[in-house]
Amino acid sequence: MRRTARAIIIEDGYIYLLKRITKKWGVYYSIPGGGIEENETPEQAVIREVEEELSLKVEIIKPFGEYDESEYGNYHYLFLCRIVGGKLGKGSGEEYEEENPNNLHIPDRLPLNLVKKETFMPAKCEKDLKKYVERVINDQINSH
DSSP states (O other), X not given: OEEEEEEEEEETTEEEEEEEEETTTEEEEEOSEEEOOTXXXXXXXHHHHHHHHHSEEEEEEEEEEEEEEGXXXXXXXXXXXXXXXXXXXXXXXXXXXXXXXXXXXXXXXXXXXXXXXXXXXXXXXXXXXXXXXXXHXXXXXXXX
């Protein structure tokens, strides 16, 4: 079972994601993160992975949830995170070494109001992510 750690990063009305364009799966957004290495905690992995994928330094606010996708051989740990440094861009992660016209990874900021219209991976957490973003939007509306 592959264990991954992923970051939900919301700031200034945007969610930070990795846009994927693949021949096999089409276009979707991946919640930034990846595999937990040996002797690494999920918390350490999420910080490392976000920097590798998005060139951003983050700190964890709190856990978001755990998602079992054993049918795909994965178990995901998700964390709410905030940006503490860096600038959005391509990092040094291995996904960029595998790029070709049929497999692109694009660091992106998606406006929160567009989240409900898009597809996200890992799929098991998509529903919870969309509910959470809706709450964030409603909280912002109600606070003004």
